[in-house]
Amino acid sequence: MEFYTVVLRQSAGYWVALCLENGLVGQGSNPEESISKLKEAIESFQEVYETETNVYNAPISIEELHEFVVF
Numbered sequence: 001m002e003f004y005t006v007v008l009r010q011s012a013g014y015w016v017a018l019c020l021e022n023g024l025v026g027q028g029s030n031p032e033e034s035i036s037k038l039k040e041a042i043e044s045f046q047e048v049y050e051t052e053t054n055v056y057n058a059p060i061s062i063e064e065l066h067e068f069v070v071f
Helices: 031-051 062-070
Strands: 006-011 014-019 025-028
Touching: 006 031, 006 062, 014 031, 014 062, 025 031
Parallel strands: none
Antiparallel strands: 006 014, 014 025
């Protein structure tokens, strides 16, 4: 099992979960739903990453994190 670092933020009545290791996001009406959607996105991405070539996968930058948290 892999572990990921997630930052949660509420915006305009919904919640967004951002994975710092790969930049994927999940959105939901509450924190739990956004994390669940993020888990689904990570699983889907892993399937593509393992079968396709030239798929970009990198942690988000400090600038991207700052933009996510501030805006």
